[in-house]
Amino acid sequence: MTALATTDALFFNLIDRAAAERRLREATEGCEDGELFLEYRESEAIALEDGRIRSASYDATRGFGLRAVSGEAAGYAHAGELTDAAIARAAETVKAVRQGRSGTLDLGPRATNARLYADANPLTAMDFAAKTALLAEIDAFARARDPRVVQVMASITGEWQAVQIIRPDGQRVADLRPLVRMGVSVVVEVDGRRETGTFGTGGRFGYDRILSEAGWKAAVDEALRQALVNLDSVPAPAGEMEVVLGSGWPGILLHEAIGHGLEGDFNRKKTSAFAGLLGQRIAAPGVTVVDDGTIPDRRGSLTVDDEGTPSGRTVMIEDGILTGFIQDRQNARLMGVAPTGNGRRQSHAHIPMPRMTNTVMLGGAHAPEEVIASVKRGLYAVNFGGGQVDITSGKFVFSASEAYLIEDGRIGAPVKGATLIGNGPDALTKVTMVGSDMALDPGIGTCGKNGQGVPVGVGQPTLKMAGLTVGGTAVG
Template sequence: MTTPPSNHKRYFFEKFGLSERLLERCLGEALSAGGDYADLYFESVSATSIGVDESLVKTASQGVSAGCGIRVVSGERTGYAYTDDLSAERLLHAARTAALIASGPAKQLVAGFTETQSPNLYPIPAADLDSDLSTKLDLVMRVDRAARAYDARIKQVRASYSDELKRILIAASDGTYASDTQPLARLNVFVLANDGKQTTRGTAGGGGRVEISYFQTEKTPEHFANEAARTAILQLGAVAAPAGEMEVVLGPGWPGVLLHEAVGHGLEADFNRKKTSAFAGLIGRQVASSKVTVVDNGTMPSRRGSLNVDDEGSPTQETMLIENGILKGYLSDKLSARLMNMPHTGNGRRESYQQIPMPRMTNTYMLSGDDAPEDILRSVKRGLYAVNFGGGSVDITSGKFVFSASEAYLIEDGKITAPVRDATLIGNGPEALKYVSMVGNDLELDEGVGTCGKDGQSVPVGVGMPTVKLDRMTVGGTGH
């Protein structure tokens, strides 16, 4: 099923008075001083957000923004200008500003535009975004009530709901002509629990490129509230995490964020072009256990990281990154694909019209293996079972990472025993994957909360993995 791009495109033509002739003029100005390539990225965003703290509405906002970013590429250099005034005069001025980077005779455009035909991976909830705030506020208040009702030791609750409808239109000198309408919604909850001796925290949330009905039928406010409260209460009875090198089992779903940070960023083409990634020059080489297969897939319906087209107007795709431990390729945008003479994977993404696109992940996950999760746990004599993660960081050049586990347990003689607190996982991405010895048959994706930062830009992403056993990993903790 495809949605005609003209439906999305018509919005910009009617609301802002654009025309194909004006787009051609802007691209002509952008290439008037030479350059290899130019593109226009138009964006219009309607957004809502509501925050409740201690059962009181603390924030509520609705807003609309619009603008255009104009890029000129000359060799490895990029000229960029943007404007929030979409009049012909300001657009042409921005195009001339971006052109300042180039030198040489004017470059001719490819004759005519070719509209990108793309799938329809998500609904367009026009009615939802126009619905009054009371429906959305009700979701947040239900979170607050459910979390407090879970246990008397839940002492503080903060909950929030946010959604946006982003419309984009892209025209480029290579004939690219694409448009899309992209919904995004998320419900979040944070709680504090106290038993008179200590205070613990729990968080949960989810969403995706979904309509508001998703939170009323599939993943309800009560689901997220109970999960956050459960995690906080669990920590009240936790023992100090052991420290040292040991076997570690990662649970399915959100623990895939470790894969995202430790491996995913290192497989973005720009880091490899600049030779700053630990994976630079390793295509075709064994970089992980033969049990490990990792893909990036922007074509999954309604997932937070999915896109009908990327922010350069290219359809997204499923890209094999690591297959049976062998590095197969990198994630690229148009610039990296051209400079590195490699396939273009449709991973050019940007936070907004104010920023240039760069290679970014969409939904990145490890494929299922053949092992039963219970067999994986049974195989561990003494180790850590990490079910959920909080924050983490990675050094792209070295591949070193540090992650804090928000929910983890001891494994003793093949059985899950006491919950532990303050556990951190410390390792090196390329090294850690070599110690994967068992991969579960239970692949899960996260609930829809991932936001990825790179060079000051944030974009929504998805992560996932099955239950995975690593024979060796360093665990940081204060226990024994």
């Protein structure tokens, strides 16, 4: 069964399709854009702590969002009930956005037959008892792995989202989106000192990809490795120094400090640090950054975005030159460019906006060992925890959850409490070596913007950056 047929069965046994399309046309008459977004979502989350199920939840929601776009204004109404009466009320509400203006309806998104992930609902492939038993097995395995393990936390989450987007011209686009994730956290203790290691993985596929015996055992081993590394850590140095970022998940710094500033709405409103710099050098030679929503099975990928536009691969920075922004339909039209398939929303209760998918810095010419060997004294940051960034100024602060000293070109002692402090646009110019080992993150990212969270991916090779400020607890 096609995605369109599946979503027809989910939605049009509750509402009259012809009536909904008529209401949409009436609500968007004289507008440049708009859509009726229909959504069904099932989700579950199970968490185990210290050998017991701490929480277990299941939720199923169905609803719609109706939008009319006129110039820079957008009228939006939504409901968690799918009825003809609710759609009629929503249509009356969004009409007000026109305010006497009259525009011509934009062309709809191009059609696509591409499928980037399977349609199947991952929640139904494994029963609840098997999932809880597996979490208990993970707990027992981790404790047996090392006598220093004193606490284990394990969780699995999954969802299946079915959407259909209807445009005023009658075009209909549907998508079926699986998403799963597993997380393991291990606490070790020696002589009263406790340290934690965490590992997660996931993507747009079924549980079988992450819950195989080899898969969950590898996750436990990685979490335990990180915890034991931190057990031996010394206070991080402070001061300005060369910093090497590891490949993969450290791309989260790129995502936060730079990626948000390359979203179309911030640049149209000129609130981004990159506004007005299109075509100019904003990064060191060799730095190429793309947003790619077309990588199969990845957490941030989408066959079509939440406006029905097929996902794309957008080169935002090429060899250090700013070449483009990621766009939804409204901001693309207002900026006179094509939408890039980045119109995303958290759910039917949220209006779409330009959002990243999988944001990646491409690999360069240097072996990672060569990058490390070039540093006399510095910091090697392998994994990151939390971080903050100011979109307007580009200033960021990120904490490293796994980092090491580099001394005379060799990786030295692990350090604890290291934070990286800098400015996104400035940091791009400080990249002095780009490794050849580009890697994607393990599939755990969630991005927040304007109160909305969406799944994303990041990736990068090993990078050397000159003169970053490191905040720590030891004198540099």
